[in-house]
Amino acid sequence: MVFGKSCSNCDVRDSALCGVLADAALAPLAAQGIHRTLARGESLIRAGDPIRLCANIQRGLMKICHTNPAGQDVIVGLLWPGDFLGTPFAEAGPAPHDVVALTAVSLCVFPQAVVERCMVAHPAMERSLLTRTMAELAQVRGALSRLARATALARVAGFIAETAHRRGGTDAAVQSVELPLSRGEMADLLGLTIETVSRQMTRLKAAGVIGLPGGRRVVIQDPDALAEAAEDAL
Amino acid sequence: MVFGKSCSNCDVRDSALCGVLADAALAPLAAQGIHRTLARGESLIRAGDPIRLCANIQRGLMKICHTNPAGQDVIVGLLWPGDFLGTPFAEAGPAPHDVVALTAVSLCVFPQAVVERCMVAHPAMERSLLTRTMAELAQVRGALSRLARATALARVAGFIAETAHRRGGTDAAVQSVELPLSRGEMADLLGLTIETVSRQMTRLKAAGVIGLPGGRRVVIQDPDALAEAAEDAL
DNA sequence: CGGGCATTTGATTTAGCTCAATCCCCGTGG
DNA sequence: CCACGGGGATTGAGCTAAATCAAATGCCCG
Numbered sequence: 001m002v003f004g005k006s007c008s009n010c011d012v013r014d015s016a017l018c019g020v021l022a023d024a025a026l027a028p029l030a031a032q033g034i035h036r037t038l039a040r041g042e043s044l045i046r047a048g049d050p051i052r053l054c055a056n057i058q059r060g061l062m063k064i065c066h067t068n069p070a071g072q073d074v075i076v077g078l079l080w081p082g083d084f085l086g087t088p089f090a091e092a093g094p095a096p097h098d099v100v101a102l103t104a105v106s107l108c109v110f111p112q113a114v115v116e117r118c119m120v121a122h123p124a125m126e127r128s129l130l131t132r133t134m135a136e137l138a139q140v141r142g143a144l145s146r147l148a149r150a151t152a153l154a155r156v157a158g159f160i161a162e163t164a165h166r167r168g169g170t171d172a173a174v175q176s177v178e179l180p181l182s183r184g185e186m187a188d189l190l191g192l193t194i195e196t197v198s199r200q201m202t203r204l205k206a207a208g209v210i211g212l213p214g215g216r217r218v219v220i221q222d223p224d225a226l227a228e229a230a231e232d233a234l
Numbered sequence: 235m236v237f238g239k240s241c242s243n244c245d246v247r248d249s250a251l252c253g254v255l256a257d258a259a260l261a262p263l264a265a266q267g268i269h270r271t272l273a274r275g276e277s278l279i280r281a282g283d284p285i286r287l288c289a290n291i292q293r294g295l296m297k298i299c300h301t302n303p304a305g306q307d308v309i310v311g312l313l314w315p316g317d318f319l320g321t322p323f324a325e326a327g328p329a330p331h332d333v334v335a336l337t338a339v340s341l342c343v344f345p346q347a348v349v350e351r352c353m354v355a356h357p358a359m360e361r362s363l364l365t366r367t368m369a370e371l372a373q374v375r376g377a378l379s380r381l382a383r384a385t386a387l388a389r390v391a392g393f394i395a396e397t398a399h400r401r402g403g404t405d406a407a408v409q410s411v412e413l414p415l416s417r418g419e420m421a422d423l424l425g426l427t428i429e430t431v432s433r434q435m436t437r438l439k440a441a442g443v444i445g446l447p448g449g450r451r452v453v454i455q456d457p458d459a460l461a462e463a464a465e466d467a468l
Numbered sequence: 469c470g471g472g473c474a475t476t477t478g479a480t481t482t483a484g485c486t487c488a489a490t491c492c493c494c495g496t497g498g
Numbered sequence: 499c500c501a502c503g504g505g506g507a508t509t510g511a512g513c514t515a516a517a518t519c520a521a522a523t524g525c526c527c528g
Contacts, residue, residue: 141311
């Protein structure tokens with residue numbers, strides 16, 4: 001347990017919540033976290049700043065994003081509950097990207113000193129972190145390949161399919177998902193414009209593949225057709 | 235030293251060469267490598283196969299590539315001398331991508347058992363590997379952001395600039411680089427077509443930014459203009 | 469000298485962008 | 499209860515960057 005002083009957003013008493021780490025190897029760390037919440041739009045890490053923390057997301061969704069000189073930003077990664085962000089070491093260089101809350105977020109912050117001590121005591125933890133990082137690398141490379149060649153339709157369909165897979169535990173024939181992103185955010189993530197994203201959604205709806213009952217909800221009426229649309233030029 | 239039996243491409247006697255690892259923390263590993271060479275086009279890892287090895291590139295260039303159902307492939311990463319490939323652990327899942335030699339390659343292969351033993355003995359090594367992997371992740375995310383928004387000209391200019399930076403140690407006003415990739419490979423890397431790559435090169439040449447004396451050689455006549463072209467919509 | 473390949477160049481098509489208008493959903497206040 | 503906004507989403511009408519299709523050129527190597 002870390003006996004840091006609490007602030008409006010940090011409450012040491014909540015650290016037990018941090019025990020919800022999927023990975024058993026990371027259990028030793030779980031007890032050491034400081035609970036913290038972020039409001040939608042709040043950024044935890046800013047590109048260029050030194051990275052002082054390492055954290056694990058409990059609830060909510062964050063984006064890793066790169067804002068280019070022209071001001072438009074690109075989402076180069078999404079962080080879901082269970083994902084780590086920041087770095088466990090102090091010696092790492094400046095942050096390469098911003099990390100911003102897309103929804104209200106609750107996370108478990110680990111001071112780097114704690115992580116470091118913990119890693120020395122539990123070598124399996126470091127390996128687990130390396131394994132996760134390598135998996136993430138493979139995943140980002142997959143995204144890279146999609147951005148390189150896939151059509152707008154395939155990108156949108158792929159995003160819906162992936163979100164449904166991640167969100168909806170049920171594999172019912174007809175499944176309904178609440179997309180966690182606005183059209184604009186989807187555009188930033190998929191390298192498209194808002195209009196194009198919207199058009200492709202309409203197209204999928206017109207083809208009877210999905211239903212759009214309103215808001216950000218999507219009903220997957222034909223999972224196979226959706227998967228096929230996603231594969232198109234993947 | 236590993237006393238494995240030698241094969242046409244493996245020669246234990248060459249393992250001393252493997253000492254050329256940039257990172258001091260990885261020195262303990264250096265003595266344990268098995269030297270191996272690959273011909274251009276030979277693939278060391280195939281997507282879907284279990285990954286049995288971990289290696290460090292000594293000389294030459296490799297591509298990490300994803301071949302989609304349609305048969306076109308996308309280069310999702312380049313591996314330069316000093317870079318690691320594969321995974322240090324046996325428990326990792328199937329390879330997410332192919333890894334293929336773009337030139338004749340000489341590398342230093344580390345059997346996973348050896349790496350594992352070595353990592354237990356030298357914890358700093360595991361950290362070094364984690365740091366490298368995180369750096370690579372940041373780099374791939376940078377590429378992702380470029381593919382999402384940059385124009386064809388910016389992609390090509392960026393690639394030339396980056397290659398020059400990596401290759402040519404000299405920062406002379408006029409610098410000359412031998413591009414390690416064919417136009418087709420550049421297209422696969424940048425998410426463009428051969429024709430578009432060629433046109434952008436011609437455009438840069440016409441603008442006096444670069445010279446194309448022949449073959450794969452590029453003379454950088456105006457580094458500032460090249461950098462500016464690369465930033466365009468980065 | 470000639471064949472095979474990579475590269476360049478040209479002509480045309482098209483997917484997705486831009487600009488612009490409209491719609492829809494909701495919260496707000498009269 | 500309904501008018502009024504306002505932000506996100508959708509739809510429409512061109513436009514443009516890059517893809518595609520096709521041909522010509524250059525180059526390496528036997």
